[in-house]
Every structure is written in C-alpha cells, then in structure tokens.
Amino acid sequence: MSNTTYNRGLFPKTRMRRNRKSPSLRGLVQESNLSTSSLIQPLFVMEGNKKSEPVDTMPGINRLSPDLILEEAKILSSLGISALAIFPAIEKSKKSLFCEEAHNPKGLIQQTIKLVKKYVPDLMLITDVALDPYTVHGHDGVLDQNGFIDNDETNKILTKQALSHAEAGADIVGPSDMMDGRILNLREAFEKNQFENTGIMAYSAKFASNYYGPFRSAIGTSQSSADIDKSSYQMDFHNSDEALHECALDLKEGADILLIKPGMPYLDIISKVKETFRVPTFAYQVSGEYSMHCLAIERKIFDKDAIIMESLTAFKRAGADAILTYFAKEAAQIIQKPGNSQYR
Ligand code: PBG
8 A cells, every 4th residue: 555545634534535525426436347348258069050059057148159259259249248269069070089179270260259249259369378278188188198288289179270270250259278388389370371460369367267157068078177177387376476477478479468267266366467457458258157156146145136247247347447257248248237327
C-alpha cells in the first residue's frame, strides 16, 4: 500500500461508506467491469448432423454436431460474444497412437472451423492444440518406449495440427498441451507458411488440476481426473514462480496471449502474470468450476445471475483481459437483461 493511502484522513474525515451510498455513486467508483466482449464460450463438437448430446458432468452443456455449432455461433455472435473456443469429442475408431486424425484437413475440427468462419466470419475462433482427444490413452502427447510423454515427437504432431487449424481459418490457436518449446515450433511454422497473422494463445500456466474432470468426460478421454495423471507436463499447483517462468518463455517464443488455468483457485497467478508482463492475459474458468457453481445453483444455495456475475468479475479485478467460461452465453444474457443496469 502506498503512502498516499496511509496519508488520507482518519475517521471521521474518511468514511469509506460515503462512496457506497447509492447505486449510481457505486457505479462511479467501480474499478473493474465485465463486458460481453471479453467473454469466450467453449463449445464441444462431435460428428453428425442435427445431433446434440448432454454432457452428464456439466449441467446444461451439450456436445453439438457442426451444423448446430454454427447455429449456436450465430446466437453467441448476436449477443456480442467475441470468440468461441472449440474442443472436439473424437470417436474411438479415429483415435490412434500417433494421432493422425489431429491434422486431417477434413477432420471434425477443421470442418467445423471452415463452416463457422464461412457464415460468422467476425466471431473469433480459438482452437485447442493438444492431442488428448486423439490419443487412445487420453494424454496430451505421444508416449516413448518407457511410457513417458515424448516432448519433441509430440511437438512435431502439434505443429501439423496447428497448421491444419490455421489452414482451415482459425484466428487463434490455443496450445493447451504444456510441451516445452511448442510455441516456438508453432510460431516458426506459421511464419514459414504465410500464417504470420494467426495468433497463439498459449496455455502458459496450466496446472495439473482436479478441476478438469468434467471436461475430460465431455471429450471422452476419461471419467474423472483421478484416472489420468498429467503431472509430468502440467504444472504443480504448489508453485507460482514457475508459472512466471513458463509465461516468460512462451512470450519469448512468440505467444500473443497468455492463459492461466484453472481460474478461480488461481487468481493469485493471474494477478502476478498481469502485473509482471503487462500483456494480454486470459483466464479459463474450467469445467469443474462451472459444474460446482451449477450444482450449488440447482440446490438454491446461490442466486444464479448474481453468482455468475461475481465469479466472472473476480477475473477482471485480478487482471484478466478475457475469460473462457461455460457461462459466457448466460453472462451475456444477464448483462443485457433490462433492469440489470448494475452489471453494465
Ligand atoms: C487438454 C485440455 C483440458 C482442458 C482443456 N484442454 C483438460 C486436461 O488438461 O486434461 C480443460 C478445460 C476444462 O476443464 O474446462 N488439452
């Protein structure tokens, strides 16, 4: 705290409640604000036509076939949402040891990107660069003879995968795999192939977290986070200096945006990263955080609109510029609801 704060008058010269007297006064002194344009909606895509399948572990979330992703994209765009983050649920028969499907130009994700960019070009598309939907074991990379994730071999496949996303028209790729050196690999490949304007949102500080469990069942990699241990590549949740180190490396390698994940239990990391680097910093309110909130809302422990807005505004206060959240659509609707001027 700076001296200016201490030098202010004591009670009764200073009464903190004076600035809290009315909604409009509170509006004037409000320091952070959640706007629809900073929301990114993650969506799960699956094969088929007119198919929608509920994700058991995530109330209200469905896997959608590409045509329905397009319909949803139109709605989200008209609500003012800036971007989608799309994740594929890949059929078992297309999974393999070396993930050929990950860079198939006619693959599920590649086709979905083309379709959405054709009809909703202004909506930014962020893709997931990682192999977990495509490996038989659900890890984010390929295994060496000892069963260890092979960093450099994985990077080669990730680079092909990212190029196939860029070719299909992705605006930003999001490497969520946590291999070393992958940002450099991707950036060099993009420069070489005339994709110099394709962005990289690096999942720089991605912690090995139990909060990913519902996502893993959504994309069909496992039933719970206990089934699969990613701690040889994702970060140890005891650490924060290491998160800054990861971010520094990704920036040097050519990242445009840093992402911190999970979100709410990691607000300290978001805050430090923003303070340290002063670059675009995004947060991911992950599947477990979403489902936790939904269950408490269902049990009427929380008021839905109020808790969604509080949980998301906390990210802005911590310093996040944009937020990936499964509540994006609902938050946009809450912000726009007549009578909800306190949220605008
Ligand atoms: C994996 C990936 C994960 C998430 C996004 N990409 C899970 C994992 O690392 O196992 C989690 C997102 C969420 O929980 O909402 N590449």
